[in-house]
Amino acid sequence: MLVRFLVFIGSATALLLGMVAPWTKTPAIVSLSFGLAALGVGVLMRAGQISFGHALYACISGYAVAFLARAWPELDALALIIGGTSASLCVGAVVGLFVVRYRGIFFGMLNLAVCMVLYSLIGKLYTWTGGTDGLRIVRPHLAGVEFDRNEFETALLVLSLLLSIGLGWLVQRYFRSASGEAMAGIKTNETRLEYLGLSPRRILWQGYMLSVALVGLSGALFALIQGLVTPDMGSWLRSGEYVFIIILGGAGHAFGAFLGATVxxxxxxxxxxxxxxxxxxxLGSTLILVILAAPDGIVGLMSRRKATSTPPTTKEARWNRWFARKG
Incomplete structure (x- = not known):
């Protein structure tokens, strides 16, 4: 109930600020896109794995949006988002087959290595990628309607909010599903999953693809609101920001990614x-304070406070309260 209330208040605040102060729409959309990417990293943290190279998929999606927009200027923004996310999924399906074989630091560093290879290639292939200058994206139609800049930002903000709320809810359902519990089993006892007849690699690959889809969608939204894609979208620093955000907000709940991105x-x-x-x-001091005060992130701190403030509801507690009133 608290999370739903915060989601409602946050969404209403973002829309209200967008109308009163139009300059806040771009930071809000960037924050939501980063929240989606951090949520993707959080899916892997469910299995105890941290990727230091997931900006790779945001970068692929962003450049796919730029290439599609240049090749077919009449394409709608929704088609560009789908195309960019699909491109990242295609690459992630191949890369995931290799990285899911590893665990711990090897998993994180292998993702980082692949990310840095792509980052270097984008900077070198100036003819196709524009090098460090990047590629500009002409503002496309959205849902078949041609908007001016202010209207386009408003429409993209509404779309980003709807996607964030919907996907956040779906990911939280995934965490509580059998597949999500199996992902958590990789972190606690991978051998037990094998005894149950489950394949940890297959489970992790499925989670990896969900993670890639979220980060790819993030890259597509970021590219559209910025109107520019550069190799910095795929740098290791950007990947580090995603990890920073999910640790700050807390990986225990899908809402933590968006709360961390907002902060x-x-x-x-x-x-x-x-x-x-x-x-x-x-920023570093903020993260240190959160880790010291709330190792499970801001969401974890909120959950602990709610648990301590909520009276017990067990049968024994109800009898104790009844006897106290009678006494």
Whole structure:
């Protein structure tokens, strides 16, 4: 109930601020896109695996959107989002077959290695990718309607909110499903899954594909709101930001990714404006404080406070309250 209330308040606040202060729409969409990417990383953390190279799929999706928009200028933004996400899924299906064989630091570093190979190629292949200058994306139609910049940002914000709420709910359902519990089993006791006749590699590959889809969707949204794609979308620093966000918000609940992304974007925005020289230090200090105060992230801290503030509802507790009233 608390999460639903926070989601409602957050969505209403984002829309209201977008109408009152139009400049807030871009940071809001970027925050939602980062939240989707962090949620993808959080899916893998469910299995105890951390990827330091998942920005690879946001970058692939972003460049796929740029290539499609240049080749077919009449394509709708929805088609571009689907095309970009599909491109990242195709690459992720192949890469995932190899990386799911490994665990721990080897899993994380192998993802990082693949990511950095693509990052280097994009910077070198100037003829196709524009090198470090990147590629510009002309603002497309959205749902068959041609918008000006302000209207396009509003429509994209609404679309991002709907996608974030819907996918967040689906991922949370996935966490509670048999497949999600099997993913958690990889973290706790992988051998037991094999005794049950389940394939840990197959389970992890399925989770990996879900993770890739979320990060790919994030890259497509980010490319559309920025109107520009650059190799920095696939840098290891961007992958680190995704990990930072999910640790900050908490991987125990899907809402944690979006809460962490919101805090991250707010701190980054205002620290960059008023503390230009030390904004990285402020972000790092924020993460350290959260880890010390709430190892399970902001969502974990909220859950613990709710648990301590909620009175017991067991049969014994009800009898104790009844006797207390009678006494």
């Amino acid at each position: 991250f974007e707010i701190v980054k925005l205002y620290a960059g404006a008023y503390m230009t020289g030390i904004w990285q230090m402020l």
